[in-house]
Amino acid sequence: MSMLEPIVPHLKSLHVTMLLIWCAGLFALPLMLARHDPAIGQADYARIRKATHYAYTFFITPAAVIAIGSGTGLIFVRGVFVTWLFAKLVFVAALVGFHVWVGYVLVDKAERQGVHKTPHPTLPLFLLTLPITGILFLVLAKPDLGQIPLPDWLQQPLGNQLPFDVPRR
Template sequence: MIAWLKAIHITALIVWCGGLLVLPGLFARRSRLNRRDAAELHRYIRTLFIALVSPAGFLAVVAGTALLFLREVFTTWMMLKLLAVGLLVIIHMRAGYVLLSVFEPEGDYAPWRRWVMTCVTIAVIGVILVLILDKPAIEHADVPAWLRTPGALQSSFETIRPMP
């Protein structure tokens, strides 16, 4: 059971991360295309994002969560890995937003953005790989207090007052 779940998790991660790495390059192609070709590229990217990348991300997170509970891996390095996976989710959501905005009539995706997002995605994937393959022994005291204290992040936001 666990072996199958791991296989599903790893396969879904490969597809999800591969999709997140490919999307910025596809977004950058938008500025070089005429209206008809841009509409075709938009359909292609939407299909890729909705039919492949998003389900793979969902499956990776669900299978990973199930493995977390089945293997009872409640360690500091695993919690940091979950934080990094949260960053992948943010990258995924940003890609969805860019997909909606870049194909507007005046939409554009600067080439530098492609390289920045690709490098950020590679860095997050790299952090996840290091945490998983090395499983570093991180002491509880090495983690900042706001990550160790339940509700610390919420109390930080409570001090922020909305602008009138």
């Protein structure tokens, strides 16, 4: 048992709280972007634009960073160097890709001149459910994927030096 075992419940509740905010935000943002329609009038347009921007930069992106940071901590504290975890990370990469895409649409809409049509939210929201369902299945069922061969370096920490020099002051 690791010395850090007592912090697992705290780290895990931080992880779950932050990923709830992150995933809820990923569902909300495409819907908010779809409301970026000049037809709603100048004042409402300014309001939705500001709300989307602030939600993305001050809540949803920090929640994503903390969810990923606490998840990374959990890997080492719990010592889960197992296949379902790596499969989960592939889906997490898809979520990060979705997050970046939302950011791109936001900046494109807000900062570049010209008329931009925001994407209809149905397809993005449908696509978003796929990695989230995949992640929840993997992390809750923790299926034994042991038959799938993995290279040794994925199965345990190797204690290697970083391949580059870390600047020191």
